[in-house]
Amino acid sequence: MGEPMKAAVFICRAHGANLVAYRGLLKHPRVGHSEMLPSCCSEEGRxxxxxxxxxxxxQALLVLGCSAFELKRYQDIAVLAGIPPTRVAVVPFQLRTSHAAELALARVLDDREARFPAEAHSDGLCLIGEGVSADAAFEQAVAxxxxxVRIAPGDVDWNEARLTGGRGHFILEAGEVMHHFGLALISFDLSVEVDRSCFGEGDTVVVLAGGEECLRSFVSELDGALSKSGxxxxxxxxxxxxxxxxxxxxxxxxRGVTFLRAPDIKVFDGSMxxxxxxxxxxxxxxxxxxVTVRSSRPGAVDEVLKAFGMPPSRRPIGLVPGDSGMPGVFMCGSALSARHEDDPAELSRATVTSLVGTIGSPLPRIPLAAIDTERCSNCLTCLRLxxxxxxxxxxGRMHISAERCQGCGMCLAACPSMAISMPPSDLRAEAGAIKMGGGLK
Amino acid sequence: MAGGKDIAKVVVVGGGPAGLACAAELAVRGVSVALLEKRGSLGGRVQDLSCKGKVRCRQCDVCRVHRLRSQVLASELITVHTRVELEQVERNNGRYRFDLVRPNDAINAGLCSRCGKCVEACPTGAMTKAAGKIVLDRNSCRSIQGLECERCVSVCPVGAIDLFGEEHLSVNGNAVVVATGSLEFPASEEKRLGFGEVSGVMTSMDLESFLEGKMDADLENGKKAAFILCVGSRSSSVGTPKCSSVCCKYSLRQALTLKEMFPKLSITMFIMDWRGLSDDDGLLRELATTDIQVVRSRPAEIFSEGGRPAVRYESGNDVECQCYDTVVLSVGLMPDLDDDTLSQMAIPRDPWGDLKDENCADRGVFLAGSCRGPRDIGHCVADGIVAAHHAMKHLGVDHG
Structure with missing residues (x-):
């Protein structure tokens, strides 16, 4: 690309705090034109x-200090001038900080074009998994x-499968079949097994070796035991x-169950x-x-995660329900969530429901972390974190993948040599807002 | 209505994590929402909580609510009504009407000359002058609490004070999502733990203020601190038999954060069980790498010894007593039994006071969040999203 893209910046309500907050932005090298609007949010201003x-x-338009409601109108105007709606942003007057303005500028100027043409965008959801959570997720997706599309883990030879593309345009090649989808949801439950062994006379002992996922079987085993003698x-x-x-x-x-908290037990010839x-x-x-109630993680989970290029220990990271950290891939079910909510099925329903807003929308544009290689001491803190x-x-150098960086700011806080930079650092609330397209519409 | 379209409206009662998640989700789907909140700002209890992963994320989910709040405030489909009290709810042809009251600002900023006479006249110190502005703390004002006073009104030379001005508004909706949340257990009710009597005893909410830098506490390198878990949780004697399901998790995060801030602070945690945590959860593993001491005991009492709190607890067959500089009581959650909204909407409760969704869905009322029973932020958000889905479905049935 030759000349970098530049944005036009307009300031509404150009007085007092607005001017103070936005003044710095006007000198930004990527601002091609800046102007105070004499009257804002009106026919004249537009x-x-x-x-x-x-x-x-x-090639981009940023309006500061305006009402969020105006965005649509500005987008219409921009389209007439050949600027796509994604390159238009409004920083509403409620969010009157230079930081918010800078992030919005980074957003409209983001050069990362989608790597595939718009017509290849798929709004399909691919659900991979089995178990109660996956069933609930499928049901919810249909509702x-x-x-x-649901793929059972047994249908595909995951070691042979090849995944290409990114959010909005995943292609999964598995043998003869090719799946094309926009978002992926991986859902597995821990499988619960009950072992029973019988010795002659005495009492009933139910051993729990697992977390809350075993609770239902555990309680029903205890119920059964209570109905017997001893x-x-x-x-x-x-x-x-x-x-x-x-x-x-x-x-x-x-009802008479004695709970014993014991890390290990020894059974020898009918006495324990x-x-x-x-x-x-x-x-x-x-x-x-x-009776031993235990849970185990289905082996297919690791294979599926590997096909998606994720380490086996990957867990959802919060922020959006089921967010796996890899754009476009979500996860739910008790095998993948470290939190054993009492109802993983409900959680997977919530995950699917929250995907509805994401599935048709364009790729989110976000501020990125950048490494100053002169300062970087290659300590790998960011890599681990x-x-x-x-x-x-x-x-021999650290890089940050623009594809994967979500602008969360964690590395920024942790970097011991302060080599990572990002648009200014109060990221806790604002970056989150912008990331979701919420704060700045 | 926004956009000029006749879009069905959902009323969300409560602006905590569940309410915010629900409103945001509905707005994404193009449903207009009225969000009612009792407090002055959105976020519920999360507003008082601090980020507990300043160096490494511990998934306390507090930022998640900040994000939802920005999303809600920026959405044009959501009308937010803060500081509102409910007068009555009426149901007519499947539509709900909420009549609300919002107290006006007691001091008319346009008229007020900031002379400060009311500050001098106020017997309780409810009027304060801060940053050149006169502010009234409604909770300590005698007149608002129903006692006779109104000294500030009589002394004001410009007549800028109106203590009882209020604004009436009403909000309509085809469906209602109740996300009224829960209360934190008032630690002073557990008398034996000496909260409010022994100095150095604070609640976990106070510790949150300390972590945010809003409050002072006797916590630094070389001091001794103790956490007491399950306060107002799993104890039938104070009327909260359920496990709060959050205090293990947040206390552990708080303790780890403190350890990170003050590596030489000695921390002891008195626990019953670790609940809601699994082995592969990072928290317990992180705990094992620190020198935080864990004692499985429910302390009998806290008393003052030489001005410091002392904890008496059972250890094996002996009774031990230890002095600390600070004792943090990790309070649990309890249902809000006096909430007027809920009684007006006739939502049934289970024997422990939490709401049940029996017969609610048919009449367009959906429950979300910790009013259904104690749960953490992440769970509340998920709950809110699911409630949004149910409300959408209900609207779809009604309006084809």
Missing amino acids: NHVQLHLLGRTT EGLNV KVYAVVQETPFSGDGEILYQDLQL TVIDEHLGCPLTIKVRDL CPYGAPYFSE
Whole structure:
């Protein structure tokens, strides 16, 4: 690309705090034209902007201090002058900071064009996974009227599969079949297994080896045991009954279940020895039935994550429900979420619902972190820290991938040599707002 | 209505994480929303919370709410009504009408000459002069609390004070999302823990203010601090038998953040169980790398010894007593039983006071967030999004 793109900046309500906040921006090298609008948010003001756009060579439009409602009108004007709507932004007067203005400028000037033509944009959702969460997600996607394709993990040989493209245009080649989709949702649940072994006479012991995902089976096993004769012991490491579950926990205790908190148990010929952490002394139980409830992570998860180029330990990172950190890929289900919400199915429904707004919209344009290679000491702190996997090391230097960087600002805070820069640093609320296209419309 | 189109309107009651998420989600789908909030600004309890991942993200989700708030404030489909109190709710042909009252600013800034006579006259110190402006704290004003006073009104030379001015407004909606949230447990109710009596005992919400830099506390390198978990949670004696499901997680984040700030601060955590955390959650693993001491015991009492709080607790078969500089009580969540909105809308409660969504969906009322039972921010946001979906579906049925 030759000459870098420049933006035209107009200031509404050009007085007092507005002027102070925006003055710095006017000298910005990428601002091609700047002007105070005599009267804002009116026919006259818009004519003024239009006149400028038709005559000059700026490729983006930024209006500061205006009402957010005006964005659509400015976009209409810009289209007449050949500027696409994504290159127009309004910083509403409520968000009157130079930082917000700079971020908006970075957004409209962002040169990262989509790497594929607009007609290739797919609004399809590809759901990969199995289990209760995946079922709920599929149901929800159908209810929301999304164009959803479901791939069972067994359908594809993941080691052979090849994923190309990016958000809005993923292509998954798997053997003979080729899937084309805009967003991917990976959903797996931990599978719960129950082992039973029987010894002669004695009491029933139910051992829990897992988290809240095992709770339902665990409780039903205890229920079953209570209906038989003999004492009922529940051996746990931590009682997994958070929130409303406490009621269940107390109820089970009232009904005669003895909870033992023991990190390890020894079973020998029908008698079991546990050391309860609280009692501190070993307790020997004569066991009739030994039931173990445990959970395991389906093996297919790792294969699918690998095909998507993500490490096996990847978890959703918050901010948007199910956000995997890789643009366009989302994850839900108890195998992928570190938080065992009591209802993973509900969480996956929320994830799918929140995708509806994302699926048809263009790629988000965001401020990026940049590394000053002279200051950088190659300590790799950012590499370890980044939730999106954006920094990478190559040819003896650190780089930040523009594709992956989400402008969260974490590396900025952590860099010991202060080599990473980004539009100014109060990123906590504002960057988030802009990232979502919320603060600046 | 915005855009001039007749779009069905949803009333969202409560501007906390769930309410914000719900409103934002609805607005993205082109449904106009009226968001009602009792407090002066949006965000609910999260406004008082601090980011607990200043160096490394610990997923406390506080920033998530800040983001949602900006999104809601910038959306043209969402009308935000803050500082409103509900007068009554009426249902007519499937439409809900909320009659609201908003108290006006007690001091008319246009008339006020900032002479400060009212500040001198006020017996409770509710009137203060800050940054050249006179501000009234409504909670400590005698007149507003129903006592006779009005001294400021009589002393004002320009007649700029009107303590009882209010504005009436009404909001209509075809569906209602109730996201009224919960209250934090008032630590002074658990008498044995000495909150408010023993100096150095504070609640976790006070600690949040400290982490935000808004409050002082006796926390620095070389001092001793203790966290007591499950205060107002899992204790039937004070009427909160449920597990709050949040205080393990936030206390752990607070303790780790403190450790990061003051590496030489000694921290002890008194816990019952770790709840809502799993082994592969980073928090417990991070805890293992620090020298934070974890004691599995529910302290019996906190008393003052030489001006410092002392904790008496059971350890094995013995009773031990330890002195600390600061004791943080990690308070749980409890349902808001006096909320007038909820009784007017006849939403059933479970025996523990949390709302149940029986018969609610049919009449266009949906519940979201911690009014349904204690839950964390991330869960509340997810809840809000799901409630938005249900409300959309309800509107679709009504309006083809």
